[in-house]
Amino acid sequence: MKEKILDKATEMFLSLGFKSVTMDDIADELGMSKKTIYQHFKTKTALVEATAFYIFESICSGIEFICEAAHNPIEELFHIKRFVGDYMKDKKSSAQFQLKKYYPRIYERLILKQFEVMRESVSENIAKGIEMGLFRKELDVDFIARIYFSGMVGIKDTEIFPIDLYAPDELGTKFLEYHICGIATESGLKILNEFINENKN
Numbered sequence: 708m709k710e711k712i713l714d715k716a717t718e719m720f721l722s723l724g725f726k727s728v729t730m731d732d733i734a735d736e737l738g739m740s741k742k743t744i745y746q747h748f749k750t751k752t753a754l755v756e757a758t759a760f761y762i763f764e765s766i767c768s769g770i771e772f773i774c775e776a777a778h779n780p781i782e783e784l785f786h787i788k789r790f791v792g793d794y795m796k797d798k799k800s801s802a803q804f805q806l807k808k809y810y811p812r813i814y815e816r817l818i819l820k821q822f823e824v825m826r827e828s829v830s831e832n833i834a835k836g837i838e839m840g841l842f843r844k845e846l847d848v849d850f851i852a853r854i855y856f857s858g859m860v861g862i863k864d865t866e867i868f869p870i871d872l873y874a875p876d877e878l879g880t881k882f883l884e885y886h887i888c889g890i891a892t893e894s895g896l897k898i899l900n901e902f903i904n905e906n907k908n
Contacts, residue, residue, distance in 0.1 A: 709747045712737065717758050721795070725755055725805045756813045759806060763817060766791060767824055774828065780836040781887055781898050785906075788879045795875075803863055818860070825859070826852045833890065841895035851890060858882055 715737050719728045730751050734741040748754040773786045807814040829852040836842030862868055862878050887899050 708743070712744055712747055712754070713757060713761055716754050717761055720755070720758050721762070721802055724802065726809050730754070752810065752813070755806070755810050756816075759810075759813055759817050760820075763820065766794060769794065770828065774831070779839060779841065779898060780832045781841060781891075781895060782902060783832060783835075784883055784887070785880075785902060788883055792876050792879060804865065821860075822856055825856045829855045836890070836895065840892060841898060842890045843892055846890055855886055858886065 712733070716728075716733050719733060719736065730741050730744055733754075734744055737744075744754070748757060769790050770787050773783060773790060776783075776786075778786060803814075806817070826849075830848050833842055833846060833848050833851055837844055837846065859882070862873075862882050863875075868878055884899070884903070887895065891899060
């Protein structure tokens with residue numbers, strides 16, 4: 708029952724936003740009483756927190772699967788971008804910033820967790836790229852991982868990157884190209900250009 712509530716809440720929060728969805732709305736959609744939901748989640752805040760981390764864990768599992776596959780580190784970054792984009796497709800793009808505005812404590816905990824996981828993942832990606840001769844040897848890996856995280860968080864800010872000017876998918880691609888061009892060797896740039904040309908059609 709708890710997972711059923713979590714699944715429905717996730718779907719509704721992501722499509723309609725964390726603020727506008729009420730416990731009554733979720734209960735109506737599930738065809739159950741609000742009291743049943745409160746037996747599993749004492750407050751809406753508790754449900755929002757569970758949902759935020761549920762989404763995070765789901766995305767992490769998908770990323771781990773991609774990283775374990777035999778892609779070179781440049782393709783790996785694009786496959787991760789595509790996976791996250793597909794996962795969040797048709798979802799409210801401002802969900803993360805609604806979380807920041809209305810549930811700041813949950814947002815802070817989530818962003819710290821995201822930072823931990825992304826720093827490790829990007830550091831491994833860069834190390835693999837250096838080993839394969841695709842990324843430059845002299846890179847400060849920890850610095851690049853932190854900058855990458857800051858950029859990924861920043862491009863989701865619709866006040867800085869309005870959706871009518873920057874479609875989320877296009878923005879993600881531009882950011883990846885920017886990131887890779889800054890760290891790649893000639894061999895890496897060649898693979899990047901080949902990958903971009905192959906995926907234009």
